[in-house]
Amino acid sequence: MWARHLLRRTACLLQGLPLGLHHRLVLRHITSSLLQYPGTRLSWSHLHGGSKSTACFNPCRTLKRDAKSSIDVPANPVTVTDIKQYLRSKGISFHDGYSCLHASSIFVETKSQMQEGAGKDSYTMFIDKMTGQFLCKETLVEGSWEDLQDCLEVMQKEGQTSISPEVLLSYSESVEEQGQREMELKEVQRIWSSSVTFTDLHEEELQLIKTMFQISKINNATLKKFGVRFFKPTKSLVFPWFSGYDLHIRGIKLLSAATKGDGRVVYTEASIPKLSNYYNLFGLPLVGRKETEMVLTGSEIDSMAVSQATGLTALALPRGVSCLPPVLLPYLEQFRKVTLWLGGDMHAWEASKMFSKKLGLKRCSLVRPGEFHPCPNEALMQGKNLARIVKASIPAAHKSIVSFKQLRDDVFGELSNVEQVAGIKWGRFPELNRILKGHRKGELTVFTGPTGSGKTTFISEYALDLCMQGVNTLWGSFEIKNVRLAKIILTQFAMQRLEESLEQYDYWADKFEELPLYFMTFHGQQNVKTVLDTMHHAVYLYDISHVIIDNLQFMMGQENLSVDKFAIQDNIIGAFRKFATNSSCHVTLIIHPRKEEDDKELQTASIFGTAKASQEADNVLILQEKKLVTCPGRRSLQVAKNRFDGDVGIFPLEFNKSSLTFSAPVRSKQKLRKVKGDKAENSETEVKEKSEKVSKSTKEPKTRKTLKEPATGKNEMNGE
């Protein structure tokens, strides 16, 4: 219905346009609207009842901002050279920025803008160099590279020097979305208008609130400057999101604190619109047009601390260290120097290294976390000199050759943060933590197991566990369709058969939607280059730090059977290895085993292909289906390689058919075999046995509520 409505509107707006272009615009907008439904894989048949046509319509186009759950890569990925050439061909003046090209806006009616040599300061249109996505800061029109091209084509055909922002603004939302947005806005206004400023609070109440939120060193003037209020009904700090256009309230973030029975204070964060759509750089309205230096922090409170203590411009990322959405990059283009001080731990350090790549390494410097450099608010509380800490930040750009002098602090950081360096711990698989120590960025894990043994099911829960802790995850499922895979993951998330309690579906689906989980929309055989392009694209857009590929065989191609299959596989593994290292992204690669005799356990050498897979992998995991002496009839997970600290071993898994989950069985004396090196294939006699009591918590998964300190700004992910 709305698609037809859209079509009619588009047709009216485009009256008089040449048919081909008109047709393309209409189709584009239908496409983008369809793609706004998570998981939608748009095929030609959506539009043409199955028949393929040669019209210049690209079904795999860039996504709109909200179409976040499924990831397509443009069939013809745009490069910065393409963008520049195109702009030149249309007579649009521009200059090279850090992450964007700055161009004269075509949505503003200033004829002089189109002239060569117009002042650079007048450039208000920012075009992302990686994706071509654009934003006009003057009118807040944004869209994809294709949208911009269409507008320029229309302008040229019509002989115009500018185009009305309405053309794109009117397409950006469906009727339902508009209704939803209006409802949200009303709620935002309701909370905002019934919140009180800090100067309206009694001194006693004020001090209590400040103590509760650990902001006793943030003074009232700073709270006022940043527009922070207090919402009494939920006892929450209210951080406003003002529209950059007319400074109207556009959204809010609420930070609440509650004291638990044991006296601990638990902080929770909520926002309207929901966090995944909350694109606010807190502090932006305070930035002057001419300012060139800024400190980027991981939370609103940290920004206030920096601003108050140093007088420097400080902005906070909307979702802390979890991501830097590219839609925010245009707002950071004016800064010649960006200091990233995202927190006081290793996660903040990892994130600042990743984000500085997006921001442009040359202008970034990083505050190295540690005992002397906690997060800004903590530094303020401890009476540290924040200006000195910012000044001591280190340049993000590094040389190819370094001496130990330059590495010395990094090495110290690793030695003094052993737990964090070991990676994120699984909540459902404590045995995996014991052997592998954690899930680390930049590693390659190869996972194998007999056909139909439950590889996808296990890896799905293994990845979900991490995703629930804020690990931005991308699934490449080539074997089973995304809907089926999402159903498996959702069942594991809810830990129950939702078929039998459909009334709970929306409850779980709403929570599930908040997870940073994305799916590639591929199915069946795929070209590895396309898959890697999509992965790069996703890392840029969503700061993905874990990619699961199920499975490698789907990239091997079927045509060239004469070509050496092993050589092809080795190349693919090499490419994934390189991607993992260069993108600081963990890749979990499922590879089928070669044919083995049924009653033999698998070993590292059973992985299909040459030894390249196990050599390149940091971790090799094997789902063993064979009966173990100690646990007859059960699956077990073997860690056959662990480059991080060499510990290998095996532990039993217990499959729960209704929740599709695996958890270690509770036994008083669970035997666990400890295997050193790659000797898993050797006889049982060579295997050291180690008795170990399996913690009861594995049977009753813990509630993994992220206890947030106000300054960390991490998302709360809790699905149990």
Ligand SMILES: Nc1ncnc2c1ncn2[C@@H]1O[C@H](COP(=O)(O)OP(=O)(O)OP(=O)(O)O)[C@@H](O)[C@H]1O
């Ligand atoms: N431990 C288990 N015990 C019994 N059934 C299981 C177990 N693990 C998974 N299953 C079920 O077996 C079926 C196949 O599981 P899954 O697709 O995960 O296997 P796979 O190893 O990935 O398969 P393939 O080799 O085809 O890729 C699913 O229906 C799943 O629910």
